[in-house]
Every structure is written in structure tokens, then in C-alpha cells.
Amino acid sequence: MKRSAALLLVLIIAGCYPVSHIIVGEAKEPLSASQVKIYLDYPEVYEKIALLDAGSNFAFQDPAILFTHQSKMDKVMERLKIEAAQLGANGIVIVGTENKIFQSISSDGEGNVRSSKYTEKFGKAVAIHVSEETE
Numbered sequence: 752m753k754r755s756a757a758l759l760l761v762l763i764i765a766g767c768y769p770v771s772h773i774i775v776g777e778a779k780e781p782l783s784a785s786q787v788k789i790y791l792d793y794p795e796v797y798e799k800i801a802l803l804d805a806g807s808n809f810a811f812q813d814p815a816i817l818f819t820h821q822s823k824m825d826k827v828m829e830r831l832k833i834e835a836a837q838l839g840a841n842g843i844v845i846v847g848t849e850n851k852i853f854q855s856i857s858s859d860g861e862g863n864v865r866s867s868k869y870t871e872k873f874g875k876a877v878a879i880h881v882s883e884e885t886e
Contacts, residue, residue: 773802782840786836789828790842790843804873806830806874807823807872807873831843839880854866
């Protein structure tokens with residue numbers, strides 16, 4: 752029973768990574784994330800590989816405690832580039848970013864109420880492959 756609970760906990764923790772993708776084209780050989788360029792507009796010639804989503808949430812796979820809006824956005828861009836590189840994309844086109852505010856209110860049952868909130872950043876991008884001669 753204890754082993755099952757421990758295995759379930761490990762699977763939950765390992766699965767809590769705020770990045771996902773949907774393949775819409777053909778994945779290529781993985782690259783280094785440093786080879787992935789960020790685009791605001793599509794280049795003239797490109798091939799779509801995947802739709803990507805990433806968040807700045809804490810992840811055990813990639814732990815970081817982030818306080819500023821800029822550091823959270825930097826983490827989102829880093830995670831988008833890593834995911835794109837694993838799919839063989841050498842570029843990402845930023846489709847959108849957003850802030851989500853999470854708020855919690857708790858009471859101790861004696862009339863004392865506490866409120867806390869925090870903001871996370873999220874980004875959406877399209878992973879693309881741009882051929883060398885068109886870059």
C-alpha cells in the first residue's frame with residue numbers, strides 16, 4: 752500500500768510540468784534550445800510543427816521561485832523554446848501571452864479572514880522550422 756501511494760505521488764509530481772504541445776506537422780530531430788529563435792511574425796518560408804503552451808508555475812522538473820513579472824515571462828519563453836527544440840523546431844512564433852491571478856480566501860472560523868493572491872504568466876506559441884537558406 753505504501754509503495755502504491757509513493758508511486759502515485761511520484762507520478763503526480765513528475766507530471767506537473769506546465770508545458771504542453773499538440774503536433775500539427777512533422778517533428779524533426781531534437782535541437783538545443785539555444786538554436787530556437789523567437790519570432791513575432793511568421794517568416795516568409797516555414798513549416799509548422801506544433802502548437803505550444805507554457806506557464807511560469809512552479810514545477811519540480813524545472814524548479815524556480817519567481818517573483819517579478821519579467822522573471823515569470825522569461826521562464827515561459829525558456830520553457831516554450833525547450834519544448835520546441837525537443838520537437839526539432841528552430842523557431843517559435845508567439846501567438847499570445849496572458850496573466851492569470853489566483854486568489855484564495857480562508858477563514859479560521861473565529862471571524863478572522865485571510866486573503867492571498869499571486870500572478871502566473873502563460874504563453875502560447877507555434878513551433879516552426881525555418882530552412883537555413885531563408886533565415
